[in-house]
Amino acid sequence: MWFGSKIATLAIAAAKTTVLLSVVFFFALQDAAAQKRFSKTYPASQNVRLQLLNRSGSVTVEGWTRNEVQIIANLEKPVATLEPQNLSGTIVINLVRDNQGRGEVGSVNFLIRIPYTAMVDIETMMGNLSITSIRSGLVRAKITSEGDITLTNIGSNAVSAENITGDIFFDGEIQGGGNYRFSSNRGNINIRIPFESSFRLVATAPSSRNISLGSFSNSSMNYVGNGRRVVGRFGDGSATVSVTNQQGSIAFLRR
Numbered sequence: 001m002w003f004g005s006k007i008a009t010l011a012i013a014a015a016k017t018t019v020l021l022s023v024v025f026f027f028a029l030q031d032a033a034a035q036k037r038f039s040k041t042y043p044a045s046q047n048v049r050l051q052l053l054n055r056s057g058s059v060t061v062e063g064w065t066r067n068e069v070q071i072i073a074n075l076e077k078p079v080a081t082l083e084p085q086n087l088s089g090t091i092v093i094n095l096v097r098d099n100q101g102r103g104e105v106g107s108v109n110f111l112i113r114i115p116y117t118a119m120v121d122i123e124t125m126m127g128n129l130s131i132t133s134i135r136s137g138l139v140r141a142k143i144t145s146e147g148d149i150t151l152t153n154i155g156s157n158a159v160s161a162e163n164i165t166g167d168i169f170f171d172g173e174i175q176g177g178g179n180y181r182f183s184s185n186r187g188n189i190n191i192r193i194p195f196e197s198s199f200r201l202v203a204t205a206p207s208s209r210n211i212s213l214g215s216f217s218n219s220s221m222n223y224v225g226n227g228r229r230v231v232g233r234f235g236d237g238s239a240t241v242s243v244t245n246q247q248g249s250i251a252f253l254r255r
Contacts, residue, residue: 038073038074038082049118050069052121054108059129069118072112119136128147130149139151141160159181163185182244191251194255203250208245213252218234
């Protein structure tokens with residue numbers, strides 16, 4: 001009698017496990033069906049330009065040594081139209097143009113690999129931007145609403161990073177004659193550069209007055225406006241660095 005009861009208990013437990021696994025599998029299928037994957041690779045020269053305008057979603061760009069551009073995108077429902085173009089050495093991805101006239105569309109999350117010497121010009125309305133290992137004439141990252149910008153291992157002489165709400169982190173070189181601009185309304189801006197860098201600086205934090213120069217503080221750097229702005233020169237001042245953070249902090253870190 002006890003043995004039969006034990007068998008029945010095990011059978012019920014097995015049935016419950018089967019139902020649970022079936023439910024998990026069902027929702028896994030549902031989740032997979034809720035996304036569409038796009039993948040395409042284009043041949044490219046070392047001086048190719050990537051121009052991307054996204055509506056929402058994360059964008060990760062990685063430099064590599066191959067002479068090709070690889071675009072991988074996960075499109076959430078409602079699935080957006082995505083039609084990249086290769087136009088005379090410029091890879092153009094324009095989600096705003098491709099989905100003009102449509103109502104709401106889902107986020108598109110990109111992973112893009114490009115030659116490390118490629119120029120990068122990215123703008124999105126909402127979502128985090130990450131650009132890594134680029135050594136070219138241009139790196140531009142702009143978020144018109146909310147999201148963090150992370151630029152690491154950058155060796156470009158023209159860098160621009162701008163958002164409204166979110167952090168900005170730059171880790172790279174300040175090259176002679178280069179122009180570097182960082183701007184946010186609310187968040188933290190951290191700039192990590194080599195100590196041998198040379199630049200003229202205008203850093204403004206009108207609300208927080210939180211500007212830390214760290215190792216780059218010297219007698220040529222002057223706090224003005226009751227600490228709202230720092231103006232000065234480090235080294236021979238061959239590059240131009242402009243940093244503005246309306247309500248957040250600004251910090252320079254030694255690389």
